[in-house]
Amino acid sequence: MSRGKTTKLLLATTNAKKLKELQDILADLPVQCLSLRDFPDAKGVKETGRTFEENAKIKSMGYSAQTGVLTLGEDSGICCDALDGAPGVFSARFSGEFQSDDANNAKLLELMNGVPDKERTAYYESSIALAEPGKLIGVVKGQVRGLIARNLRGEGGFGYDPLFFYPPYQKTFGEVPIEMKHRVSHRGQALEKFRELLRNYLERA
Ligand code: IMP
Numbered sequence: 001m002s003r004g005k006t007t008k009l010l011l012a013t014t015n016a017k018k019l020k021e022l023q024d025i026l027a028d029l030p031v032q033c034l035s036l037r038d039f040p041d042a043k044g045v046k047e048t049g050r051t052f053e054e055n056a057k058i059k060s061m062g063y064s065a066q067t068g069v070l071t072l073g074e075d076s077g078i079c080c081d082a083l084d085g086a087p088g089v090f091s092a093r094f095s096g097e098f099q100s101d102d103a104n105n106a107k108l109l110e111l112m113n114g115v116p117d118k119e120r121t122a123y124y125e126s127s128i129a130l131a132e133p134g135k136l137i138g139v140v141k142g143q144v145r146g147l148i149a150r151n152l153r154g155e156g157g158f159g160y161d162p163l164f165f166y167p168p169y170q171k172t173f174g175e176v177p178i179e180m181k182h183r184v185s186h187r188g189q190a191l192e193k194f195r196e197l198l199r200n201y202l203e204r205a
Helices: 016-023 052-067 102-113 178-184 186-204
Strands: 008-012 032-035 070-080 121-132 135-148 162-167
Touching: 008 016, 008 052, 016 032, 016 070, 016 178, 016 186, 032 070, 052 070, 052 135, 052 162, 102 178, 121 186, 135 186, 178 186
Parallel strands: 008 032, 008 070
Antiparallel strands: 070 121, 121 135, 135 162
8 A cells, every 4th residue: 555645536426425434434544535526527327237236336337437536336225035125226216216215214114014023134235346447346245134123213324224223232223323333334344345455456556
């Protein structure tokens, strides 16, 4: 990592709360983190993948090609066993293209209505890809398992966090301080592996 903060890394997400999580967790990296706000002309890439990994690759390759910058692409979501893995890659647009976290949570609660406690298992997954223009460097992923609560609990986190009950904490991700979420979350785990991927890349570069 000899190049210090001279290497630019684009954190390619349009989700402001996710961007904040990525910036917080990666703050100590030896790179200068940029966001899509630094590239106002970049066009959104279509998330056409069937898996989080495919979408993470599409985002990192698509935005690095457009911006010419080393790019982190992340795709994540929640998969519920009782719903055959839904909402999965459709997590952000579960209740419609321009809907809110509240609408997505309401839809999930409705679909899970009547599902007994032991069948309310679910997991979050995060895939993170690193690409430079025209070249995929690698992909890593993290997962965390929990249960879908019967009502919203807590104001923290974002998205489905008030419904994601994490048994070791006996709380939802909406109820715990953000550092406690990062310590065990899908994104926290994927980012730990990402550090290694980036370190190897910077050493070779
Ligand atoms: P993406 O930006 O297309 O990857 O959409 C990810 C979606 O998955 C978000 O909009 C949330 O609905 C959900 N999601 C992913 N990670 C989290 C998390 O850490 N907490 C809550 N919801 C999440």
